[in-house]
Amino acid sequence: xxxxxxYITLLVMVVAAGRAWAWAPLGHETAAVIAxxxxxxxxxxxxxxxxxxxxxxxxxxLNTLRKGEATKHTAxxxxxxxxxxxxxxxxxxxxxxxxxERCADIxxxxxxxxxxxxxxxxxxxxHLVADMHCISHVRIEGEPLTNGFxxxxxxxxxxxxxxxxLSAKWYSHWQSRFFxxxxxxxxxxxxxxxxxxxxxxxxxYMKGTPRDWAADMGRVTRSALEGMEIDVVLxxxxxxxxxxxxxxxxxxxxxxxxxxxxxxxx
Amino acid sequence: MKAKTLLVAAATLLxxxxxxxxxxxxxxxxxxxxxxxxxxxxxxxxxxxxxxxVPYSASWMDYWRSVPPYKETTHWHVCRADENNNxxxxxxxxxxLQIERICKELKNYKKLPNEQIDLNLKLLIHMVxxxxxxxxxxxxxxxPSNNIRVxxxxxxxxxxxxxxxxxxxPKWNAESYFNHLDVATDKQIKKICKGTPEAWAMEQARIxxxxxxxxxxxxxxxxxxxxxxxxxxxxxxxxxxxxxxxxxxxxxxxFAK
Numbered sequence: 001x002x003x004x005x006x007y008i009t010l011l012v013m014v015v016a017a018g019r020a021w022a023w024a025p026l027g028h029e030t031a032a033v034i035a036x037x038x039x040x041x042x043x044x045x046x047x048x049x050x051x052x053x054x055x056x057x058x059x060x061x062l063n064t065l066r067k068g069e070a071t072k073h074t075a076x077x078x079x080x081x082x083x084x085x086x087x088x089x090x091x092x093x094x095x096x097x098x099x100x101e102r103c104a105d106i107x108x109x110x111x112x113x114x115x116x117x118x119x120x121x122x123x124x125x126x127h128l129v130a131d132m133h134c135i136s137h138v139r140i141e142g143e144p145l146t147n148g149f150x151x152x153x154x155x156x157x158x159x160x161x162x163x164x165x166l167s168a169k170w171y172s173h174w175q176s177r178f179f180x181x182x183x184x185x186x187x188x189x190x191x192x193x194x195x196x197x198x199x200x201x202x203x204x205y206m207k208g209t210p211r212d213w214a215a216d217m218g219r220v221t222r223s224a225l226e227g228m229e230i231d232v233v234l235x236x237x238x239x240x241x242x243x244x245x246x247x248x249x250x251x252x253x254x255x256x257x258x259x260x261x262x263x264x265x266x
Numbered sequence: 267m268k269a270k271t272l273l274v275a276a277a278t279l280l281x282x283x284x285x286x287x288x289x290x291x292x293x294x295x296x297x298x299x300x301x302x303x304x305x306x307x308x309x310x311x312x313x314x315x316x317x318x319x320v321p322y323s324a325s326w327m328d329y330w331r332s333v334p335p336y337k338e339t340t341h342w343h344v345c346r347a348d349e350n351n352n353x354x355x356x357x358x359x360x361x362x363l364q365i366e367r368i369c370k371e372l373k374n375y376k377k378l379p380n381e382q383i384d385l386n387l388k389l390l391i392h393m394v395x396x397x398x399x400x401x402x403x404x405x406x407x408x409x410p411s412n413n414i415r416v417x418x419x420x421x422x423x424x425x426x427x428x429x430x431x432x433x434x435x436p437k438w439n440a441e442s443y444f445n446h447l448d449v450a451t452d453k454q455i456k457k458i459c460k461g462t463p464e465a466w467a468m469e470q471a472r473i474x475x476x477x478x479x480x481x482x483x484x485x486x487x488x489x490x491x492x493x494x495x496x497x498x499x500x501x502x503x504x505x506x507x508x509x510x511x512x513x514x515x516x517x518x519x520x521f522a523k
Binding site: 154180181182183184185186189192193196197235236237240 | 290291294295313317318322324325329330332333431438439441443
């Protein structure tokens with residue numbers, strides 16, 4: 001009852017969505033579009049029935065709760081916490097995997113929950129599976145850089161000697177920079193491109209559980225952090241090469257969301 | 267102090283946006299229009315060599331122009347025209363001549379290594395877009411720039427035209443541009459694609475000259491007469507489509523069965 005009340009509170013506390021920066025809206029929508037293409041007909045029908053819409057249209061909903069007085073505690077749900085070995089072992093409520101497991105549990109036991117609770121659980125799950133695949137949402141114990149840091153990069157569009165390094169933040173680097181490389185893209189266009197570049201790994205990416213995926217994201221994050229330090233100056237090539245990580249994570253988010261929903265609604 | 271920090275942050279953010287030729291948005295539109303006009307064979311070949319779609323690769327050249335070994339490409343984003351709108355024949359400083367070189371090379375693409383086809387395609391996709399951007403025709407002798415104000419803020423001529431697709435339709439994406447504007451008949455498209463990249467560049471040099479006379483230096487965009495703003499919008503829309511059709515034409519020709 002207490003849990004149901006809590007989720008219903010969340011449902012009614014939808015505040016106007018401002019510009020949400022937890023993985024650009026396009027990232028969440030892209031992950032959802034990829035997932036839709038890999039859902040079984042049964043999983044798709046179940047998800048659409050619960051939401052009364054498709055998973056793409058609710059993919060950024062959880063971000064709207066971060067600022068609400070009664071729902072601001074949900075801000076902690078967007079982060080993935082890993083131990084020093086890079087494994088997800090936490091049981092703390094302020095963690096993406098714990099919340100994903102909780103939402104999955106609600107959806108696996110539909111008769112025990114009201115429709116409103118299931119709606120909130122599915123909306124949250126759709127968002128958090130994407131968030132846990134965004135490198136800036138990963139925190140690794142003993143890796144202070146995963147708490148975010150500032151770095152500089154050489155703008156160098158015109159290879160001008162006058163161009164001064166620009167300040168950037170690790171967080172926004174992974175949230176929005178690479179979507180800016182493809183302005184004017186829709187989620188459907190982006191999803192198609194992720195299929196083109198990562199489709200061959202689909203089956204491999206879909207294997208495992210959210211805890212396995214968390215460990216995978218720990219490895220990816222550590223790899224992306226190689227050579228990084230606070231105030232490091234990166235050149236354009238180093239920045240550009242990060243795009244491959246971004247693509248891989250975006251594709252994984254979509255495939256794994258489909259895998260999880262297919263398993264829940266099997 | 268806080269206000270200063272905010273100002274610096276805002277300036278930094280702005281500096282990272284909209285810094286590309288045609289703007290990333292314009293390039294995506296051109297490539298998306300082209301993609302819709304590709305033969306299935308050409309589309310499949312492009313995606314095979316690029317590992318991505320044509321639109322996804324459209325701005326690659328802007329992000330890699332300062333990185334060795336691509337630094338020489340930094341001069342390939344514009345065409346130079348003399349007072350008679352003839353192209354100045356400097357191969358290393360002219361998008362149209364580079365397009366012709368690349369098309370010639372890709373004619374025998376089966377004999378080229380995949381990496382070279384990939385690179386050539388990325389360059390081609392971008393340069394066809396660039397040569398249809400009003401700010402990417404450079405006149406010799408130089409015509410003084412007519413900068414413009416947008417809501418009171420002075421914007422350089424180059425930046426204004428580069429970001430114009432978003433200025434005229436701020437809520438549109440590449441698909442909306444295509445869905446709203448791609449109404450040309452096959453016959454019209456055939457006419458647009460007639461000629462060579464060099465001839466297209468000379469046509470652009472003739473058309474773009476007019477953009478220096480449309481408004482006074484420092485004029486406020488929102489206060490320009492409606493017919494002038496309409497003409498500017500028409501020019502942008504026509505050129506995005508032309509570039510898209512011509513890019514598709516070149517790619518279809520390269521990958522014809």
